[in-house]
Amino acid sequence: MGQVDGDPGADAFEAEIGGALRRTGERFVADEGAGLVERGMLNGRRRLRRRRAGAVSGSVAALAVVGLGASYLGGAFDAAAVDEQGVASRPSASAAQSKQQSKKAHGTGPAVSQDRIIGILQGLLPEGKVSGQQGRGTSEGPVPYAHVVYDDGSGKAAIGVSVGAVDPGGSSTAEQLECPDKKFVPYDECRNEKLSDGSRLMLMRGYEYPDRRVDTKLWTVFLVTPEGYTVTASEWNAPAEKDAAVTRPRPPLPLGQLRTLALAKEWRPVMKALGTAPDEPLPQPPAQGLDRASILRKLEALLPGRVKVTDEGGQDAEYAYVVVDDGKGASLVQINVQPNMKDVEDQLFGSGAEVRPDGTKVVTREGDGDGKGGAGIVMWTADTIRPDGLRVAVSAFNSGAQNKDADRSEPALTMAELKAIALSGKWLPGT
Incomplete structure (x- = not known):
């Protein structure tokens, strides 16, 4: 278990999550109008983030515009990702589905505090020093999370986990589990797994910056359970996702160990406190000629x-x-x-x-x-x-x-x- 160090090290992960939530409305996108067009609107966006004023839809290529970090970190946030301009990360629910959402919005378990969620993450880490603890409880906002700066003696590294809820059979969920196109997103490894209980995972060893201008590595495991809960575990080889010097050649946890962290039963109380997400509307087939x-x-x-x-x-x-x-x-x-x-x-x-x-x-x-x-x-x-x-x-x-x-x-x-x-x-x- 990580040893707590009082140094509040990392950049505000909460601010990063807030940015991720806003950007998830199209991904991975924070620009507007002609400015967005001028800066690569043709890169495309996943359908679940299709459009805001002035934006263009497309494919996973939008990852190339803004980096993989908050996009896949934001993958677990989709159930709540609505930015200040009213852009949902998933298609709008029908009136019947809205009723269903109101029925299913409350979790079956008690609320889980910020301190407990941070403690879960720390307890799942190997021996090392832990600083910069930040988090959010299940009753404090749309996305409970924990973030720490972890040092195993080989350099400080940011590690974060978020828990969310999605429609497990929805097209948005399937898209989040896809490995991105290497034409737009560089990575060293990306694979999918399906477990015997029906859980699905996307595991990736990638990079924070798609142009590799800084060698900040980002390794991510995205889990979707059969019940529709998500766990996103991410780690970097720097003490912050962005604007921090690389401190080690690679993130501290091997991808298999990060997978174990995401699958840990300790996240179950957090899931139960969230409740489940409403079903997504069925996707409409493309109009003639637009497929x-x-x-x-x-x-x-x-x-x-x-x-x-x-x-x-x-x-x-x-x-x-x-x-x-x-x-x-x-x-x-x-x-x-x-x-x-x-x-x-x-x-x-x-x-x-x-x-x-x-x-x-x-x-x-x-x-x-x-x-x-x-x-x-x-x-x-x-x-x-x-x-x-x-x-x-x-x-x-x-x-x-x-x-x-x-x-x-x-x-x-x-x-x-x-x-x-x-x-x-x-x-x-x-x-």
């Missing part, structure tokens, strides 16, 4: 003949990507195809937008790939919205992955070619 296969088929048909597709991917609906090569290096090309975006038109298409004869608005942007990509990354974007609210935004990078260094001086597609793809009639309904 990944359709978007990829149309996108690949619109690419110039000089490029060859070497990889492809995306999410179930509205977002896809390809990696192309024209013989001069790999280039990532991403596309969002989103209907009903009139509500954010003014934010994304200002007075400087080109207005075509049919009323379609067009803006083009050249940026640095959101400022969080690899060295030398540039991103060219053509963004369009039609009078009926159909938005098509296409972006190309001078690298095959946004979080890797540039492979070439410019993207493989010209801005004119990106505009032609975004304006194509192939994206219209029924085509």
